[in-house]
Amino acid sequence: MKWTSVQWEGTFDGIKDPIAIVDIDFMVVRANRHFAMKPSQERGYEFSCHKVFANSEFICRGCPVALALETGQPQRGQVRRGSRYYDVLSYPIRLNDDQVSTNVINHYVDVTDSRELHGRMIQSEKMAAVGLLAGNIAHELNNPLTGIRSLAQVLMAEVPKSGTLREDIVEVEKAAERSQKIIENLLGFSKGESDQKQVLVSLNEIVRRTLPMLKTAMREHRSEILLAPEELMVKVEPHLMQQVVFNLVNNACQAMIDAGTVSIETSNNEDEEGRAWSIVQVSDTGSGIPQDIIESIFEPFFTTKEKGQGTGLGLSMSQSVIQNFGGEIRV
Ligand SMILES: Nc1ncnc2c1ncn2[C@@H]1O[C@H](COP(=O)(O)OP(=O)(O)O)[C@@H](O)[C@H]1O
Ligand SMILES: [Mg+2]
Known part of the structure; x- marks a missing residue:
């Protein structure tokens, strides 16, 4: 049986990956249904491949077509269409008797999901490294901080019961104590202990208890605190939750x-599936x-x-903490 062009077309349309034959000027010679960005769009023919595939006036970044024609060898590249990524395999073909190829057949494979998975894997590997590092630093800092605290206590016993000198020493002791608390959190965080200590607490109470720590940061700004009239109970590790609020503010x-x-607001809401948040x-x-930079802000060490x-650790830590609690952070 001799196949008609309709049969060939039907065959290529059956393949769910975009496929196109493109000439040396990046014009579409033939394309299957999935090649066009919008299903309603014309198949192409007198259009350029970047126009039909990605609705772009310019040759796609990462396009392997030119190299495939230049070398006469199959080439691979990666291009974008909207928010999705495609691996492109570009095979030079000869459509006439010329010795040189003036056409390629491009096969596109959507690799967005595996790219994202890879990104998440790198991110969680980075977080694990951060955890290890933070754990080590925390251990190292604990001893000198204990030293500072006990010397401050010794000094306190030696100075008059009232006066600014005593107040200053009290501040030193308090700051060292706070640092130790942070370290304790970090250690818990790096050991992944956080989910063991989750308790039901009021979100409003978390915010209220975080505000005093934010005094210095908020000094130059006005603040608007709008707490929900009802107590919103959440199951979290309170210190870590406080750290998240602290980071965001x-x-x-x-x-x-x-x-x-700066405004801090608490509220509750129900999603489409009827779950309360x-x-x-x-x-x-x-x-x-x-x-x-939106895509990068949750990456460990990303800072401007x-x-x-x-x-650059605030948001990445906050995100893993919140995910551990079964929640999410939205921008
Ligand atoms: N409220 C905000 N407004 C503008 N940019 C922000 C805001 N919050 C975070 N960012 C951006 O996200 C980056 C990462 O934040 P973060 O992880 O907390 O690290 P850091 O604060 O140490 O830079 C910041 O450097 C900043 O560029
Ligand atoms: Mg920060």
Whole structure:
């Protein structure tokens, strides 16, 4: 049986991956149904492949077609269509008697999901490394901090019961104590202990208890605290939850160059599946997070701040903490 072009077309349309024959000028010679970005779009023919595939005026970044034609060998590349990524295998073919190939057949495979999985794997590996590092640092810092605390206590016994000197020493002792608390959290965090100590607490209470720690950060800004009238009970590890709220508010304050307003709001909501969520929302009047870094902000060590201002760990830690509690962080 001799196959007609309709039969061939039907065959290629049966393949769910985009496939196209493209000429040396990036024009579509033939394409299957899945090649067009929009199903309603014309199959192409007198259109360029980047127009039909990705609705773009420009040759896709990572396109292997030119190299395949130049070398006469199959080439592989990776291109984007909207938010999805495709591996492209570009095979040079000869459609006429010329010795050189002036056409390629491109086979596109959607690799978005495995790319994302890979990204998440790298992220969780990085987090594991951070945990290990944090654990070691925490151990190292614990001894000198104990030293500072006990010397502060010795000093306190020697100075007059009232006066600024005593107040200063009290502050030193308190700061060292707070540092030890943070370290304790870090140690718990790096050992992945957090889920063992989850208890039912009021979200409003968490916010209330975090506010005093934020005094310095919020000093130059106005604050709006809108707590839900009812107590929203959440099952979390309270210290870690406090650290998450602290991180978010601290970021908000740092994001406002001039004096601005930071608001902290608690509320509850039900999703489409009828599950109840307790929400703590932190917003600021800064310029917002630039679109081009949104994908990176949860990565460990990602920071746009100067040395000493940011570690880039706040959001990545907050995210793993919240995920451990069965929640999520949304931007
Ligand atoms: N409220 C915010 N407004 C603008 N950018 C923000 C805000 N919160 C976080 N970011 C961005 O996300 C980055 C990562 O935040 P984070 O993980 O807390 O690390 P760090 O605060 O140490 O830089 C910040 O450097 C900043 O660029
Ligand atoms: Mg931060």
